[in-house]
Amino acid sequence: MASSGTRTLVRGRIGELVLRPDGVPKVTGAFQFASDLSREGMAWGVTVRSPHAHARIAAIDVSEAAALHGVLAVLTHADVPGRKTYGMEHHDQPVLAWDEVRYEGEPVVIVAAVDLETARLAAARVRVHYEELPVVTWDDGIVLRHVPIRHGDQEVSAEVVVSGTYEVGMQDQAFLGPESGLAIPAEDGGIDLHVATQWLHVDQEQVAASTGLTLEQTRLHLAGVGGAFGGREDVSMQIHASLLALRSGRPVKMVYTREESFYGHVHRHPARMRYEHGATRDGRLVYVKADVLLDGGAYASSSPAVVSNAATFAVGPYRVESATIDATVTLTNNPPCGAMRGFGAVQVAFAHEAQMDRLAAALGIDPVDLRIANALTTGDRMITGQLVEGPAPVAELLERLRAMPLPPDTAMLPSDQRDLPGGLANVTHGEGVRRGVGYAIGFKNIGFSEGFDDYATARVRVSLVDGAPRVEVHTAACEVGQGLVTVLAQIARTELEIADVVVLQADTLVGSAGSTSASRQTWMTGGAVRLACEAVRARLHELSPERHVEETAEHHHRPTVPLDPVTGQGDSVVALAFAAHRAVADVDCELGLVRVVEIATSQDVGRIINPIQCEGQIQGGIAQGLGLAVMEEIQLGAGRIRNASFTDYLIPTVLDMPTVRLDILETPHPLAPYGLNGVGEPPTIASTPAVVAALRDASGIALARVPVRPEDLTTSSSSVSSS
C-alpha cells in the first residue's frame, strides 16, 4: 500500500477507545433488530406450545386452523421432511413434538398466515388432545451426565471441617430482544434465514438436517441481536420459520412474545450443592468434597458441558491437596437448561465462596487472608490435574481489591431516599438498616473444553476504492451486543495500517467462527482476523486498482482432552480467567430489603483491546451477578413457570445497580493473540457470592440460597423451597 517512508499510525487500533458503530442507532431507535425485519409479501409464523410439563399427545387436529381464511400452512411433526429432532451436540429435542411433550411450552404445531393476528387466531384453533403424565423434577430426574473428580488422597481428614448445603435458583438470560428471524425461500429451493443467534454454523447444520436442504441451500445471515448471554446458542424459531417458508413459498417472520421467550430458550441450571471443606488450624485447605446436582430440564442442550465446568471449577481458584467432586446433571420435566454466562462456574462459586467464608469464621482468620493463603497460582495443578500454565493472579487480585478504598460509611443518613433500601418506595428512613461487606473470587475456562476444536475463520480482503485502500473483514462471528464488530476492525487496522475497515455482516458464506460464548470471540475470531491480515500483508505488493488481495485464515486454540470418566483428570481447558469482587450492601434487616452500595472488582483481562467495551462487559456482568444474588429467578411449580414476564421476573434497574469501582489488571496471556484474555464471563461469577457475603455480614443470617428473597433476610433460618 502506502509507499511513503514516513508511516503515520492509523487511529482506531487495539487498545484505543473506539466507539461502537451500533451505539447511537441503538439509543435513538434506528438500529434494526431481528424483530424489525420486513419483506414484501411476508407472512407470520406462530407456535402452538404444550400447556403441560409432561403429557402424552393422543391426537392433533389442525383442520379448523387450516380452514381459516388467510392461513398458509399448519405443520406438525409429520411435516418435518428431514431429521425430526435437533440439538447442538445431542439432537434429542423434537422439532415438533409427536408422542410426548416433556416441558411446558414445548412446540407442537406451527402456523403461518398472512398476518400475525390471523396466525394467532389459527393457533388458537389447533386442537391437541393431551393425556397428562407424572411430572418429574429435581428428586427423580434421569442422570444425563455424572462427572466425578478424584484428586489426591481420597482418605483424608482435617483438623477443622465446615460443611454446608447451598441452592441456586433458575436464572434467565433475560435478553431484551425476543427470539426472532425471517426465513426467505430462495430460487434454488433453499432458504435465506436472517436470525438473531450466537452461532450461525451450528444453526445452519440443524436447519439443514431438519428441512432436508443441503448446507449450501441453507444460508444464514446474522440479524440484529438484542442480547444473548448463552440463551441463543440453542435453536429456537430457526427450523420452524424455515419449514413454514418452504411450505408456503413466502418469507415467514417469527417473533416470540415476551412471555413466549421464557419458554423459547434454555435457562441457567438451578443447582443443589452439598460441600465439605477440611483445613489445618492455620488455614491450609486439606480437602474439598462436593456433591453438585444440576437440573437440566427436559432436553440435553449443553448440559453435559455445563456439568463438566461445575465439576472442574467446584473448589474455586484455590490450591487443595484432595478433592472429591461428584457433579451430576439430570433430565426432568422442568424447562430445559443450557448455556448462560458463567456456564457452570456460577453455581459452584456461590457454594465454594460461602464455604471459604464459613471456614474463615471457624478458623478465626480474615476471609481474604484465607483465600490468599490458598490462592491458586501459575505452576499449580487444578483438581483435574491440569497444570496452570497461564497467568493466575488470584492473590494479587485479592490484595488489590482489599486495598481499594471503601465507600463512605453512611452512619449519617443518606440525603437521597433513592440510596436507601427500597428506594423511592419509602420503606425506611434509616430504620433497621445495617451495612455489610463481602468478598469473593472466581474463575472459569475461556473457549470450549474437553477436546472441542471450536476454531474460528476470517476472510480479509484489501482493495483500492477511489485509489485508497479499504479492508473488508468477513466472518461468521456473531455480534450480540458485546462489541465484536468494533474489536475486529481495530485488529485489522492494527495489522494492516489501513484506516478504512468495513466489517461485513456475519453469515454462513464464510467458514465457522464458533459460538459467541465462553468469552472466546475476541481471542478466537480476533485471532483469525489477525492471521488473515498477516497473510494479506505479505501480499500487499500485489494490490492494484484491478486486483484485490484476499486471504482466509483459521485460528485454532491448543488442543484439549475430555476429562477421564472415572477420575475426572485431564488437560481439559484451554485457558483460565479470574475476577474478584467486593460488595458493600445496606440491608433493611426488618424488611429484608437491600441496597447494594458499591461493587468493587479486580479482574485480569490479559490486555485491554477496547477500554470502554472492556469496562462495559465488566459492568454488565456484575449487573447480571447482582440480579442472581437478590432477585432473578424463574419460579417453578410442578414444572410450570410461574413468572414468565418482566413484571415478575425481575432484573436490576439503574436504582439497584451500584457504582462499580474498577481495577483492571493486564497480565498478558501467552497463548492468546496480543496477550488478551476473555472478559465477558468472569464478572458474573464472583459478583453473586460477594453480594450474598455482604448480606450475611449485614444481617447475620447464613443465607444458603440465591436469589436471596426479602423473607430470607427477615427470618433466622432461611428455608429452602423445592420445586
Place this chain on the structure above:
Amino acid sequence: MTVLRPATLAAALAARSEHPGALLVAGGTDAMVAINSGRLRAEVTVDLTGVGELASWSRSGSTIRIGSGLTYTRLIAELGDLCPGLAMASRTVGSPQIRNRGTVGGNVATASPAGDALPPLVAAGAVIELASTDGVRRVPIGAFLVGPKRSLLAPNELITAIELPVARGPQQFSKVGPRNAMVIAVCSLAVDVDVASRRVAVAIGSAGPTTLRALEAEAVASAAIDWTTGALGDADLARFAALVAQAARPIDDVRGTAAYRRHALAVLARRSLGWSLEALRRAVA
C-alpha cells in the same frame, strides 16, 4: 379492530354507550401489555387520551378533583403539597416512561389489588365520579373496588374524576418490593392522619382481594394519640402495627408469602405512623 378517538367527554360517553364492551385506553400501560401478549383482544377500542377534560385537576374549597386522565408525572409535579400520600404513591409507579403515560383513572379502573394509587385514595376516603349518557354518580372508592380487578364500573360508564380532600395532616405511602424501582407491590400501606377530626386512616395494598382498610388499628391509634402533642406510646404503636397486620388478608403468590406480607405490613405501619406523628410534632412545635 376499530379504534375510536373521541375529542370531547360527550363524544367519549356516546362511544361508550354505543359500544358497551369496548376496551378503554387511557395511558395504555395495562391494556397495551395485555394486547401485545395476546391475552386481550378487543373489537372496539376507545382511546381516551384525546379527551382534554379528563386530563386536568381542580380545587374547590378543601376538595381536589382529579381528572381520570391525569398522568402520574403531572400529579407528582402539581399535587405533591395538596395530596402528598397520593404523590408519594405515584412516584413508585413503574418507570418515568410509564408515569408519563399512566393515569390515576386507569389505576382505579383496573382495580388491581396491587394498584399503587389505591391505598392513598382509600385512606383519604376518595370518591369516584362515574359518568354515562344517563348521568353522573359518585361512589366512595371503598365501595367501588369490589374484588381483584372488579369494580362497580358499568359497561356504559367512564370514570371521569376522583375527588379527595386536601391533606388534613401528615400522609405517608410505603411499598415493599424486591427491586428498588419498577416493581409491583408485594404489599403497600398508606397512612392518612386527619388532625382536624383527630382520626388516623390506614389502607393496605396487595395483601387482600382488594385495597383494605384497617379499621380497628385506625380506632386504636386515633384514640391513643395525644393530639395536642402528637405523642403516641411505644406499646400503642406496636398494637397499631399488629392490628394493621391482622387486618390484611394476604396470600402466598409468586411475589411473596402471606407471612412475609403480614410481617412487612406491621413494620411499615409502625414506621409510617411514626413518621407521620414526627411530622405532626414538628408542626405542633
